[in-house]
Amino acid sequence: MSTTKPKRWRISRRGFLIGAGTTGALLALGWVAGLPKLRLALSDVAEGTEKAFSRGAPQATPTQWFVVKPDNTVELYVQKIEMGQGIHTALGQIAADELDIPWENLRVIAATTGSSVDDPNGTGNSESVVSHYLPLRKAAATLRDMLRTDVATMWGVATSALVINNGVISYNDKSITFGEVVAQHQGEWQVPEGEPTLKSADQFRYIGQSQPRVDLPAKIIGEARYGHDMRLPNMLWGVVARPTQIGATIASVDAKDAASMPGVVSVIVEDQFVAVAAENKSQAAAAIGAMQITWNTPQPLVQQADIDRATTVQPGSGVVIQTEGAVDWSSEGVIRREFRTPMAVHAHLEPQAALVDVRADGVEAWVSTQVPVGLHDAIAGALGRDKAQVKVHPVYLGGGFGRRLEPTLGVEAARLSQAAGRPVYVSWNRAEEFRNGFVRPPTHHVMQGKVSADGTIEEIEHHFASGDVLLTIFPPAVGTLLGWDIGAARGAKLYYTATTGKRTIGQRVALPIATSFWRGLGLLANGFAIESLIDDMAHQVGIDPLAFRLKNLPNTRFGERMKRTLQAAADAAGWGTPLPAGRARGIACSADAGTCVAQVAEISIMENQIRVHHVYAAVDAGLVINPTGVQTQTEGGIVMGIGSTLIEQLTVVDGAFSAFNFDKYPLLRNSQSPDITVVITGGEDDPGGMGEPPMGPVAGAVANAVFALTGQRLTSLPLQLPA
Amino acid sequence: MELTINGQTYTIADLGDTRPLLNVIRDELNLTGTKIGCAIGICGSCTVHVDGVATRACQTPVNSVIGKEIRTIEGLAEADGSLHPVQQAFLELQVPQCGWCMSGQMMTAAALLAQNSAPTADDIVSAMDNNYCRCGTYHRIRQAVARAAAIQQESNA
Numbered sequence: 001m002s003t004t005k006p007k008r009w010r011i012s013r014r015g016f017l018i019g020a021g022t023t024g025a026l027l028a029l030g031w032v033a034g035l036p037k038l039r040l041a042l043s044d045v046a047e048g049t050e051k052a053f054s055r056g057a058p059q060a061t062p063t064q065w066f067v068v069k070p071d072n073t074v075e076l077y078v079q080k081i082e083m084g085q086g087i088h089t090a091l092g093q094i095a096a097d098e099l100d101i102p103w104e105n106l107r108v109i110a111a112t113t114g115s116s117v118d119d120p121n122g123t124g125n126s127e128s129v130v131s132h133y134l135p136l137r138k139a140a141a142t143l144r145d146m147l148r149t150d151v152a153t154m155w156g157v158a159t160s161a162l163v164i165n166n167g168v169i170s171y172n173d174k175s176i177t178f179g180e181v182v183a184q185h186q187g188e189w190q191v192p193e194g195e196p197t198l199k200s201a202d203q204f205r206y207i208g209q210s211q212p213r214v215d216l217p218a219k220i221i222g223e224a225r226y227g228h229d230m231r232l233p234n235m236l237w238g239v240v241a242r243p244t245q246i247g248a249t250i251a252s253v254d255a256k257d258a259a260s261m262p263g264v265v266s267v268i269v270e271d272q273f274v275a276v277a278a279e280n281k282s283q284a285a286a287a288i289g290a291m292q293i294t295w296n297t298p299q300p301l302v303q304q305a306d307i308d309r310a311t312t313v314q315p316g317s318g319v320v321i322q323t324e325g326a327v328d329w330s331s332e333g334v335i336r337r338e339f340r341t342p343m344a345v346h347a348h349l350e351p352q353a354a355l356v357d358v359r360a361d362g363v364e365a366w367v368s369t370q371v372p373v374g375l376h377d378a379i380a381g382a383l384g385r386d387k388a389q390v391k392v393h394p395v396y397l398g399g400g401f402g403r404r405l406e407p408t409l410g411v412e413a414a415r416l417s418q419a420a421g422r423p424v425y426v427s428w429n430r431a432e433e434f435r436n437g438f439v440r441p442p443t444h445h446v447m448q449g450k451v452s453a454d455g456t457i458e459e460i461e462h463h464f465a466s467g468d469v470l471l472t473i474f475p476p477a478v479g480t481l482l483g484w485d486i487g488a489a490r491g492a493k494l495y496y497t498a499t500t501g502k503r504t505i506g507q508r509v510a511l512p513i514a515t516s517f518w519r520g521l522g523l524l525a526n527g528f529a530i531e532s533l534i535d536d537m538a539h540q541v542g543i544d545p546l547a548f549r550l551k552n553l554p555n556t557r558f559g560e561r562m563k564r565t566l567q568a569a570a571d572a573a574g575w576g577t578p579l580p581a582g583r584a585r586g587i588a589c590s591a592d593a594g595t596c597v598a599q600v601a602e603i604s605i606m607e608n609q610i611r612v613h614h615v616y617a618a619v620d621a622g623l624v625i626n627p628t629g630v631q632t633q634t635e636g637g638i639v640m641g642i643g644s645t646l647i648e649q650l651t652v653v654d655g656a657f658s659a660f661n662f663d664k665y666p667l668l669r670n671s672q673s674p675d676i677t678v679v680i681t682g683g684e685d686d687p688g689g690m691g692e693p694p695m696g697p698v699a700g701a702v703a704n705a706v707f708a709l710t711g712q713r714l715t716s717l718p719l720q721l722p723a
Numbered sequence: 724m725e726l727t728i729n730g731q732t733y734t735i736a737d738l739g740d741t742r743p744l745l746n747v748i749r750d751e752l753n754l755t756g757t758k759i760g761c762a763i764g765i766c767g768s769c770t771v772h773v774d775g776v777a778t779r780a781c782q783t784p785v786n787s788v789i790g791k792e793i794r795t796i797e798g799l800a801e802a803d804g805s806l807h808p809v810q811q812a813f814l815e816l817q818v819p820q821c822g823w824c825m826s827g828q829m830m831t832a833a834a835l836l837a838q839n840s841a842p843t844a845d846d847i848v849s850a851m852d853n854n855y856c857r858c859g860t861y862h863r864i865r866q867a868v869a870r871a872a873a874i875q876q877e878s879n880a
Contacts, residue, residue: 084819084820084821084822084858086820212814212817213817213819215822216819220806220810220813221797221799222756222757222796222797222799224822225755226823228755229749229755231753231755281746281750282742348823349760349768349821349823349855349856349857350758350760350821350823396821398821398822399821429762430760430761430762430763628817632817632860635859635862636858636859636860639856639858639859639860639861640857662761662765663763663765666765667766667857668859669852669853669855670848670854670856670861670865673861673862674862675862676862
């Protein structure tokens, strides 16, 4: 992957940077994009307590670069990781549109860290398009204006007299391509003053079109390189000793004759890090196997009952994160339900891998990671190297889902490479992925609601308990100060109106198991609990669940968007029309990352097993960059959500996880996966996120369909009918 | 020992063992288009063709395929680069998301179409049912395999 980019830059105007040494040869324009609001908010919190939190600090390194080359191609360097969500294509469309260049002239390039593009946010939180939409357009428009101004000077005409179309600048019968402008340019480039004028929506050429994904041609023929595919001549294979029991640490190591075994080049036995690098993987594994490693396993052994007990809402505890009016649960007619969701693994099909080459003159790493900058800093820190000497080359990810947001693996390979003096490749196997990573935290929810006879929600409360999600990446003081986990609270707040009062309470749960990000964070679990209770309330007063939602959503801009989205899903599904015997529909909705999603699930039950036949989804993601991208993210979220709704459950037995491969933890299969219809609604607002929002309504829609079919309210995931 | 992969002969070390074909393909010959997922024969990411039959490379001892025709994703397109109907259809319907499982999905689909040029919807689901896709592209896979069958029929007509 080519990563030639300007190595130095100077700031020419607030937020914009011009590559040095680009006079005449090419034009490089970089800019610093804003940080996501969530990260800024946490940064504010953290800075009140301690300075350890540095990842969210504003920084002056560009997050993106454009390079216009004399051959008329335009390179867009981005560090948002392509993991199947189509982000390279979406960002490319935004850029090509505002630049006004032919689509085929654009190259989207994954930018290496530590050279000139550093995006401290990593890729996640459904924020890539959200955070880049306007900054990217402004940068592209600025670049376009620079080229136009240059031509105006060259030809001695007014800038306003020049027309830009499809990468060509023209005046009467004269025309010149962007590449030719760059090739003919003399002297320094100037960034124009003032805000650039952006295209109006009716001028869009690529935004709103289903441009084909830029990464698919290579993926179709097996040439796309993922982290696990990386190889270097002369590289060694690393294997790291890892515990099979939860929380186990190394008590003692007798390395025996591991160092002299065939093919072994390097053996590391340091505190809690025992690893071997050898000429091939089986030699490395054999050497680890020959060592005598004694593990300290926490006693008593963790049991599932301990986790369930800990993950339980305690009345009076937790932090009130939303409150309006007053709630009183002592009165008559209150509906109270408890919901549970289990631990789950990410099950990205590409096991993690890292190839790191530590040399005297620098460090290069190819790692399956969602956070190249975080990994870059971690490697530099672990090796005691200057950050400027480390380069992390982004690679394609075979699924991310939040699993690749921490840097352990790359650091392991770096330490082995440093010891061996050769490049070292370390890959996890499936058992390591199950045992030695982190999991989606288990949750418990107590929902209470009160509804009037005419179907008006009077009071509603959501009290949830969850293992940590987002707090795991911050210093402990942040968690102590906040008292609740913003990640676990994704989708937890109540957006229905309540005439008397509503309240949401978040409760942190300390668990003996590593928990953290999983696609949507708390969204799936919270959506399940809230949308199940809403359904209950509708049925209690005998009102159609769609009508009940429409009645109780607020008359705000958001409420109107959600109502329209619900109606669109219902229309697509034929809500209210007769179904064949044995089938039923359920409806649910949720909002996340600025996107409203509603889904209708159509199910049946065969031999006591729930079968989801079709999901009809409507999505209002604001302005849609790529409709096919919105559809595929919706489809993917629905299928992953149905896996959690019907099948997935990780449990603990005697201090170890119950599964360490797909034999004991199956994923949803093709035959279990529904047909899916996706309707795109809205579009007036700026783009919302798409990677996670479709996870929100799935479990609720299916559970509500089960209720419609059987009268049974299932309250635990995975949904299981009583035998 | 010699292996025939995509019509090309590769010499590999005869270790007298039964190391998995997958390890040889990915780790010794660096043909990384074939993917690894679970290594226990469940997920289907490592599916290749052995004499035209969709086969789990992670469960196939290398010494059992000596002298057989092995085909991987790198050999699915024609030598001139023209895509196999399955590849055309997967591209046309924008099926892959992360793409990791897709070599296995496409090799499974190609083996199905070689055997059954007009598969029914049930044939497709049943043939594709042992290939996991964590990104959740299943319903597009079903559509794309049907489309690939149509493309194949058009080109044979």
